[in-house]
């Protein structure tokens with residue numbers, strides 16, 4: 085697991101290296117956010133699935149990290165004053181606090197667009213697969229998925245939403261990129277239709293469980309442990325799994341989802357030992 089995280093980190097730190105450009109500050113800002121203490125859960129998931137199907141990780145790596153670029157952009161924008169207005173991310177000042185709001189917005193824009201360029205440049209991968217990857221990434225990071233979830237999140241501040249709306253919000257703002265990670269593994273490895281469906285469903289529940297856990301940690305963890313501000317949701321009167329369900333029900337739902345996910349993995353045609361390890365370790 086750690087070897088794959090190291091490979092992901094190494095490739096991420098090699099992407100934005102221009103020294104003598106007039107816009108060097110953009111590269112500095114991007115590297116500040118990108119090369120920091122992050123768990124790399126999304127690219128790691130793609131790599132673990134590719135490995136289980138014996139697909140070459142040297143080809144998969146840029147597809148995997150394209151998702152991390154989108155994830156990092158979404159966090160930079162999520163922290164902006166007009167969104168969650170947070171000061172700490174990945175153990176240090178948020179990008180707009182360290183630099184400026186305009187540079188944080190533009191760094192996010194650059195990460196978002198570069199993710200597609202990166203996939204289109206992958207060597208030894210068919211155009212057909214590249215198009216499928218780009219189609220999947222643009223769909224799940226776009227208007228009806230990640231962005232839709234973020235819209236409902238902000239819209240739901242200071243009001244009581246029902247459980248269905250909470251689920252819509254969590255699945256879209258958070259499951260979307262996990263679904264991408266799973267589908268990337270399936271696309272690259274030529275997984276069967278049946279396996280692809282199982283992997284998609286697995287990632288949807290995984291993202292939901294992960295966001296419920298994030299909502300719980302916002303209350304129960306510490307700034308040092310999380311590397312971000314705590315009680316941020318309360319401060320903004322967010323609708324979260326905890327505010328809607330209460331802490332006990334939220335914990336039970338998270339545990340039930342994780343048990344469901346673990347048993348669903350048994351229907352895949354591949355060896356799922358490393359996926360189970362990933363779940364036990366991070367969730």
Ligand code: IPE
Nearest residue numbers: 122123124125174258295298
């Ligand atoms: C944070 O994601 C945003 C949520 C969806 C809760 P992570 O907890 O994966 O953040 P990093 O990438 O490790 O910083």
Ligand code: IPE
Nearest residue numbers: 158159162168230257258298
């Ligand atoms: C973040 O959700 C989801 C996305 C960035 C798409 P949160 O707002 O709960 O994430 P944190 O708690 O700031 O990491």
Ligand code: MG
Nearest residue numbers: 162167168237
């Ligand atoms: Mg948010």
Ligand code: MG
Nearest residue numbers: 162163168170
């Ligand atoms: Mg936030």
Ligand code: MG
Nearest residue numbers: 298299302317
């Ligand atoms: Mg949160």
